[in-house]
Amino acid sequence: MTRPSKPLPPLGKVLTLSVMSLGMALSACVKMPMRxxxxxxxxxxxxxxxxxxxxxxxxxxxxxxxxxxxxxxxxxxxxxxxxxPVQITGVGYSQIGAQPGKTLNERRLMAMRAARMEAMRDLTEQVHGLQLTSDTTLRDNVIRSDNLRGVVAGEIRGAKTLRIVPKGNDSYQVILALDxxxxxxxxxxxxxxx
Structure with missing residues (x-):
């Protein structure tokens, strides 16, 4: 004599319970952030x-x-x-040809300014850090989209310009430092x- 088998639970319930148990197992592994x-x-x-x-x-x-x-x-x-304390340096680059301006001298000044701002961002990343956000979408085990976003926020005061160096014919390098x-x-x- 065979026993009647129990009906299987709906697939949605099984998946929900599986995901919940996986989530609880992973949350047990998460540690508080360390300094x-x-x-x-x-x-x-x-x-x-x-x-x-x-x-x-x-x-x-x-x-x-x-x-x-x-x-x-x-x-x-x-x-x-x-x-x-040690000196912290930041480096930035910019192209002259990509800058707006009517004359070559205007574009050069804009390139120096853009390179200086990038060097400031480099200093800010070193002092305050970089917040990264990532998002990847898979469909049928094929990556459909992969997005990565970095955000820098902070305040830098007292940065000194060490050098502004022309690089080739179409770019500048700016080096800033916090002494x-x-x-x-x-x-x-x-x-x-x-």
Whole structure:
């Protein structure tokens, strides 16, 4: 004698339960974000350590918390010396021919300005970071669209122009820098010591 088999649940229910259990399993794996100084390698370059401390202090400020010496304490706990501020440089490029303007001199000035703004963006990325958003769509196991968007937001003050260099016949390179005293001021401000 055979037992009657139970009817199978509808496919939608099975998929919903599968997705929910997968989501719960993945959420158990997610950890709280760690501070930048905790993610440093065992022997980081002084520039890398300085940027990690700066990032942690700026993150604390952006969340409305009064920054403490937490990132420096974490760094000391890792057995690392507190880094001295270093010069941070940003580089930007721009083409002369792509600029608007009636005369060649106008286009050259616009190219220098555009290269300077790109160098500012480079500095901002180094100090404040880059927020990335990605979206990929698959259909029938074939990528139909793949979008990546980067957003930089921040404030840079005290950047100095080190060089404006013509590159070839149709472009300029601009190099900007935040000197160590400016970086030290940013660090003190982020720590609430100003």
């Amino acid at each position: 930048a100084v905790q993610a440093l390698p065992s022997n980081p370059a002084p520039e890398t350590a300085a940027l990690a401390v700066t990032k942690d202090n700026l993150d604390a400020l952006s969340t409305g918390k009064q920054p403490s010496m937490a990132s420096m304490a974490a760094q000391k706990a890792l057995g690392q010396a507190v880094p001295e 160590p005293s400016t970086v030290a001021y940013i660090l003190r401000a982020a720590r609430g010591q100003v």
